[in-house]
Amino acid sequence: MVGRALADHCAARGDEVAAFDRAGLDITDERAAREAFGRVRPRAVINCAAWTDVDGCELDPQRAFLVNSQGVEILATASRLAGAAFVTVSTDYVFDGRKPEGFYTQRDDPHPMSAYGASKLEGERRAQIASARTVVVRSGWIFGAGGRNFLAQVVERMRRGERLRAISDSYGTPTYAPDLAARLRELAELDLPGVFHVVNSGEGTSYEGFARAASEAAGATGVEIESILMDSLKRPAPRPRNSRMRCLLSEGLGLAPLRDWRDALGEFAALTGE
Numbered sequence: 001m002v003g004r005a006l007a008d009h010c011a012a013r014g015d016e017v018a019a020f021d022r023a024g025l026d027i028t029d030e031r032a033a034r035e036a037f038g039r040v041r042p043r044a045v046i047n048c049a050a051w052t053d054v055d056g057c058e059l060d061p062q063r064a065f066l067v068n069s070q071g072v073e074i075l076a077t078a079s080r081l082a083g084a085a086f087v088t089v090s091t092d093y094v095f096d097g098r099k100p101e102g103f104y105t106q107r108d109d110p111h112p113m114s115a116y117g118a119s120k121l122e123g124e125r126r127a128q129i130a131s132a133r134t135v136v137v138r139s140g141w142i143f144g145a146g147g148r149n150f151l152a153q154v155v156e157r158m159r160r161g162e163r164l165r166a167i168s169d170s171y172g173t174p175t176y177a178p179d180l181a182a183r184l185r186e187l188a189e190l191d192l193p194g195v196f197h198v199v200n201s202g203e204g205t206s207y208e209g210f211a212r213a214a215s216e217a218a219g220a221t222g223v224e225i226e227s228i229l230m231d232s233l234k235r236p237a238p239r240p241r242n243s244r245m246r247c248l249l250s251e252g253l254g255l256a257p258l259r260d261w262r263d264a265l266g267e268f269a270a271l272t273g274e
């Protein structure tokens with residue numbers, strides 16, 4: 001989802017883009033990564049690849065760490081050898097979500113509660129060691145075209161008239177993939193190592209709040225949305241209850257905040273209705 005949005009955005013900006021899917025470059029294959037970057041000679045590498053199946057990671061932590069930690073380290077090293085800046089996308093799931101209210105900033109210590117979160121955090125750290133030009137971009141609750149998660153699919157499911165169940169007691173900051181993509185490109189250009197939190201503006205919401213906003217944006221107000229509690233799902237991996245984020249670094253650097261998530265959702269709903 002994010003990789004496609006990024007490739008589209010960069011191509012539209014006139015960049016020469018070399019985009020890889022898993023078949024084109026397995027990030028756990030060190031030789032393939034070095035060979036690809038040696039051939040392409042990128043100015044910047046932006047990694048959007050990850051094993052994003054949170055429950056799958058919980059059941060197979062070894063594979064989670066192979067892709068989300070070792071794979072990221074391999075890309076960071078290959079980027080350094082190719083003389084490229086390295087930007088890698090991380091997650092709000094590096095936090096445990098126990099902060100009762102407010103937003104997670106760079107002042108909060110990460111403390112993942114799932115194998116997915118732990119593998120992503122380890123990927124951040126390994127990349128920072130492997131290349132001094134590493135920019136970590138933590139994002140969360142991402143929605144956009146081609147996405148496989150609840151937020152990305154909710155508008156289409158509503159349009160199909162599906163009855164929806166949405167969690168009411170878990171909060172995050174929704175982020176539109178094309179908005180994240182634009183910021184990823186800016187950060188690659190800026191080439192300033194650090195840990196950034198990149199999410200759309202606004203107070204954040206619950207899954208239920210997002211679903212209700214989506215039903216309004218899609219003009220599907222007749223769709224029934226059943227409110228459920230997170231623990232009722234009995235999923236293998238625990239999720240943070242509050243993973244809303246804010247970026248102290250972007251504010252300090254004067255980077256413009258991304259637009260409000262409700263405006264982004266409006267655009268996404270209009271596009272999926274075409």
Ligand SMILES: NC(=O)c1ccc[n+]([C@@H]2O[C@H](COP(=O)([O-])OP(=O)(O)OC[C@H]3O[C@@H](n4cnc5c(N)ncnc54)[C@H](OP(=O)(O)O)[C@@H]3O)[C@@H](O)[C@H]2O)c1
Nearest residue numbers: 001002022025026027049050052089090091139140141142
């Ligand atoms: N979606 C969210 O809400 C969310 C929230 C916070 C952070 N993030 C982070 O944002 C980034 C992008 O996520 P997304 O939602 O765009 O995920 P996505 O749609 O699942 O895309 C991840 C891509 O990585 C590929 N991949 C998996 N293993 C690979 C490997 N070994 N080598 C090369 N490619 C591999 C996948 O290919 P296959 O499909 O073939 O497996 C898939 O195309 C990830 O770093 C994720 O952790 C996502």
